[in-house]
Amino acid sequence: MSVSLLLACLWAVTATVIAMFPSRDKHWRVAYGLIAVGIPILGFVTYQNGPWLGLIVLAAGASILRWPLIYLWRWARRKAAR
Template sequence: MFMSESFLLLMLWGLGALAAGYLGNQGAPRRGQRQRLAALTGTGIPVLGYITAQHGPWVGLLVLLLGFAVLAALMARVLQRVDGSPG
């Protein structure tokens, strides 16, 4: 079965999000965490547009919600470190 280019890009974006989360756990500086979040957002928007163009608005909406959940989880980690909260 062939996978579309847009879903391959989405999988690469997901791997980048996993890497950003892993690097955030290694005690990296807060500025680096914010830069990674900005990079994920900046690269995710064109990927979302490409997926929506290829597969329609409902798939695009689903991917938007999934991407938002990933970025919200990473942002919660950044804010947790900024506030100095444990864990």
Template structure:
């Protein structure tokens, strides 16, 4: 297994553990994972090609759909509600 796929597997485990935390504790690790993902996806694409990067991107969007929708709505000028 290549280093990029091993790092991706660790990232997925960290994201799964983060999802199990209470909502108020998810923000710091979730934001860290959100920021790290594009670099990891690019690294996977560099080592394995564009199709692997596309699969990684689809998995990332699937796992982080709610935060990405929040940032999308904020960029459009809306004021979305944050769960408590």
């Protein structure tokens, strides 16, 4: 297993463990941190293993961080409707 895939798996396990604990802000601060760390890891996975594995890791990350993506989609639709 390449270093980039190991980092992606570690990121996913860390996100899952963090989600198990209660949070007052519904994990939004942690989500921002996971996004900031996950984007370079995604680029590293794509660089080392190709675009298909990069897309798989992107889909896995999107399934973990689905609420920030849903809110981003809603925001973009509101901006486009103006």
